[in-house]
Amino acid sequence: GAVVSQHPSWVICKSGTSVKIECRSLDFQATTMFWYRQFPKQSLMLMATSNEGSKATYEQGVEKDKFLINHASLTLSTLTVTSAHPEDSSFYICSATLGGYHNQPQHFGDGTRLSIL
């Protein structure tokens, strides 16, 4: 149980284009999803917290207009990197949790490797 699927797993695109990454909880309803960014050989840095049906909460220093997050249903959150540039190249990982009073742990997807040329 507690499977989180992320798609695509790998994407290469030209500078200036927008890229959408999907995060799905396959066997549970995720009231809260998180988006992380990870550079090579580094730890995970939280970008934003996404609650179903409400606006995402962004961490300090993360541009909300650059990284658009939508959590329209209990099983799907999307991250759109708008007008991507080479410095946006990174490994993006989502996690999902049941949230609320259930105090359930976070389960992670397998990440999306984004390369901007």
Add this chain to the structure above:
Amino acid sequence: GENVEQHPSTLSVQEGDSAVIKCTYSDSASNYFPWYKQELGKGPQLIIDIRSNVGEKKDQRIAVTLNKTAKHFSLHITETQPEDSAVYFCAASKFGNEKLTFGTGTRLTIIP
């Protein structure tokens, strides 16, 4: 905010020996401490977690200990196997469903 430090950054142990990874945290309000294993090109996988009302938790070859007074917690892997080779991250949060602060990671290599 919370700050989590993790040591060592790299660890090599002989197959069959034990491995210990240690973390310290700064926020006394943290109550939830998970450990994740990350293999190359994959997302982190939860391997064990502990909450502040418990001092120790064990799951087969993996155990975690927590000292709330000293604000540190440790991961213990016994009888290590080659498939244990990966990067391990500790993390802390107030509750499991709230944002996690991660340690810097430990690259564990099991030598056959």
